[in-house]
Amino acid sequence: MKRFLTLALAVASVGFIAVGTASAVDTYNDGDAAAGIGNSRHNLGSLGEHITTTGSTGTTEICVFCHTPHHTNTTNNLKPLWNRGTSAPTSFTAYGTTLGGSTIVSGDVGSTSLACLSCHDGVTTFDNLLNTPGKSGVTATGSDRQWSFWDPAVNTTVSDFMTSGRLNIGLNLSNDHPVSVTYTEGVAGLRDKTTTIFAIDVAAELAASAATFDGGNLTKNLWAVKGYIDAGATIQDLLRDDKVECSSCHDPHFNNKSWNEIDGTYWSTTDLQEPENNGLFLRRVGGNSGSGLCRTCHNK
Ligand code: HEC
Ligand code: HEC
Ligand code: HEC
Ligand code: HEC
Incomplete structure (x- = not known):
C-alpha cells in the first residue's frame, strides 16, 4: 500500500x-483546512455574498444560522451545538428497504441529516433559530425570526425558505441516496x-x-x-x-x-x-x- x-x-x-x-x-x-464558508452560499449573514439577511433585521454572524455556544437544540439528539428548529424525524418519508436488505423507516432520520434538512426540507425557514444573536433571547426548539433575505445577484428580497427545486431535497427522502442507513x-x-x-x-x-x-x-x-x-x-x-x-x-x-x-x-x-x-x-x-x-x- x-x-x-x-x-x-x-x-x-x-x-x-x-x-x-x-x-x-x-x-x-x-493538511489544508476545509474552509471558505464566508464566501460560500452557506454564509447567510449580511456580510455574505449570496442569499443574505438584510442589514436592518438580520445579523453579520455566519455560524449562528447553524450553531450557538449556549442554549442549543438537543431534541432528537441533534448535534453539534445546533441552533435551529428542525422538522421531526417522523415528518420524513424514509428510503425504505435496500437491495442489501437494510430498512430505513420514517423516524430513523439521524442528527446530522436532520441538521441539513432544517434548511433543505423546503419548509423550515432559514431564520428559524433558538438563540438569536446578542440580547434578543432564546426560544426553546426554535422559532422564525421574521428576518428578510436578500439576493445580491438579482438585487431583490427572496423567500426565507428553500424554494430552488434543485436545492430543495424536501420531506420525501425515498428518492435520495439512502441516509441514516448503517x-x-x-x-x-x-x-x-x-x-x-x-x-x-x-x-x-x-x-x-x-x-x-x-x-x-x-x-x-x-x-x-x-x-x-x-x-x-x-x-x-x-x-x-x-x-x-x-x-x-x-x-x-x-x-x-x-x-x-x-x-x-x-x-x-x-x-x-x-x-x-x-x-x-x-x-x-x-x-x-x-x-x-x-x-x-x-x-x-
Ligand atoms: C449551514 C449550516 C452551518 C453553518 C453556517 C456552520 N456550520 Fe459548522 N457544522 C454544520 C453541520 C451540519 C455540522 C456537522 C457536520 C458533520 O457531521 O461532520 C457542523 C460541524 C461543525 C464542527 C465540527 C466538525 C468539523 O467539521 O470541524 C465545527 C468545529 C463547526 N461546525 C464550526 C463552525 C463554525 C465556526 C462556523 C461559522 C464560521 C460554522 N460551523 C458554520 C453546519 C454548519
Ligand atoms: C459514504 C459511503 C457511500 C458513498 C460515498 C456512496 N454510497 Fe451508495 N450506499 C452506501 C450505503 C451504506 C448504502 C446502503 C447499502 C445497504 O445497506 O443496502 C448505499 C446504497 C447505495 C445503492 C443501493 C440502494 C438500494 O436500494 O439498494 C446505490 C444504487 C448507491 N448506493 C449508489 C451510490 C452512488 C451513485 C454514489 C455516488 C453518488 C454513492 N452510492 C455513494 C454508502 C455510500
Ligand atoms: C441555515 C440553512 C442551511 C443549512 C442548515 C444547510 N444549508 Fe445548504 N444551502 C443553504 C442555502 C441558503 C443555499 C443556497 C441557496 C441558493 O443559492 O438558492 C445552500 C446551498 C447548498 C448546496 C449547493 C451548493 C452549490 O455548490 O451549488 C448544497 C450542496 C448544500 N447546500 C448542501 C447542504 C448540506 C449537505 C447541509 C448539511 C451538512 C446543508 N446544506 C445545510 C442553506 C442551508
Ligand atoms: C452518498 C453521498 C451523498 C449523500 C449521503 C448525500 N449527498 Fe447530496 N449530493 C451528493 C452528490 C455526489 C451530489 C452532486 C450531484 C450532482 O452532480 O448533481 C449531491 C448534490 C446535493 C445537492 C444539490 C442538488 C443537485 O443535484 O444539484 C444538495 C442540495 C444536496 N446534495 C443535499 C444533500 C442533503 C440534504 C443530504 C442528506 C439528506 C445529502 N445531500 C446526502 C452526494 C450525497
Whole structure:
C-alpha cells in the first residue's frame, strides 16, 4: 500500500509539472483546512455574498444560522451545538428497504441529516433559530425570526425558505441516496470501513487520459474530514454513529473549488445564484469526477 501512495503522489506531481499551471485541484493538499464558508452560499449573514439577511433585521454572524455556544437544540439528539428548529424525524418519508436488505423507516432520520434538512426540507425557514444573536433571547426548539433575505445577484428580497427545486431535497427522502442507513460491509460492494481513502485508486480501469483530466484530480483521492483535507482518513471517518448521513458526503463549511467539471453547468437565466460554485460542498477534492466519490465507498 505504501508503494502505491508514493506512486500516486509522484503521478500527481508529474501531472502538475507537465501541465504547468496549478489547477484548482492542486490547491488542496493533505493538511489544508476545509474552509471558505464566508464566501460560500452557506454564509447567510449580511456580510455574505449570496442569499443574505438584510442589514436592518438580520445579523453579520455566519455560524449562528447553524450553531450557538449556549442554549442549543438537543431534541432528537441533534448535534453539534445546533441552533435551529428542525422538522421531526417522523415528518420524513424514509428510503425504505435496500437491495442489501437494510430498512430505513420514517423516524430513523439521524442528527446530522436532520441538521441539513432544517434548511433543505423546503419548509423550515432559514431564520428559524433558538438563540438569536446578542440580547434578543432564546426560544426553546426554535422559532422564525421574521428576518428578510436578500439576493445580491438579482438585487431583490427572496423567500426565507428553500424554494430552488434543485436545492430543495424536501420531506420525501425515498428518492435520495439512502441516509441514516448503517454502513454494512458485505452488501452493495461496500469497502471495509478501515480502508484508507487516499489508498483507493479511482483512476484504475479508466482511459489513460484520466491521469490528466481536470487537473489530474483522479490521480489522488483526498477527502476533507474533521475540518481538514486528510490523506490518513478512513471510510469510518465519514460515518456518523456507523451510518451514512448527509455529512458523510458533504461538508457544509468546505467551499470546494476543485470540481472544475461542473462549473460550466452552473448557469441559469432565472437563478443568478447558480454561477457561484461551492463544488456542492462535497468532501472529495475533485468532487465526483469519474464517480470518484461513489467509488470510494462502493467497489464497483
Ligand atoms: C449551514 C449550516 C452551518 C453553518 C453556517 C456552520 N456550520 Fe459548522 N457544522 C454544520 C453541520 C451540519 C455540522 C456537522 C457536520 C458533520 O457531521 O461532520 C457542523 C460541524 C461543525 C464542527 C465540527 C466538525 C468539523 O467539521 O470541524 C465545527 C468545529 C463547526 N461546525 C464550526 C463552525 C463554525 C465556526 C462556523 C461559522 C464560521 C460554522 N460551523 C458554520 C453546519 C454548519
Ligand atoms: C441555515 C440553512 C442551511 C443549512 C442548515 C444547510 N444549508 Fe445548504 N444551502 C443553504 C442555502 C441558503 C443555499 C443556497 C441557496 C441558493 O443559492 O438558492 C445552500 C446551498 C447548498 C448546496 C449547493 C451548493 C452549490 O455548490 O451549488 C448544497 C450542496 C448544500 N447546500 C448542501 C447542504 C448540506 C449537505 C447541509 C448539511 C451538512 C446543508 N446544506 C445545510 C442553506 C442551508
Ligand atoms: C452518498 C453521498 C451523498 C449523500 C449521503 C448525500 N449527498 Fe447530496 N449530493 C451528493 C452528490 C455526489 C451530489 C452532486 C450531484 C450532482 O452532480 O448533481 C449531491 C448534490 C446535493 C445537492 C444539490 C442538488 C443537485 O443535484 O444539484 C444538495 C442540495 C444536496 N446534495 C443535499 C444533500 C442533503 C440534504 C443530504 C442528506 C439528506 C445529502 N445531500 C446526502 C452526494 C450525497
Ligand atoms: C459514504 C459511503 C457511500 C458513498 C460515498 C456512496 N454510497 Fe451508495 N450506499 C452506501 C450505503 C451504506 C448504502 C446502503 C447499502 C445497504 O445497506 O443496502 C448505499 C446504497 C447505495 C445503492 C443501493 C440502494 C438500494 O436500494 O439498494 C446505490 C444504487 C448507491 N448506493 C449508489 C451510490 C452512488 C451513485 C454514489 C455516488 C453518488 C454513492 N452510492 C455513494 C454508502 C455510500
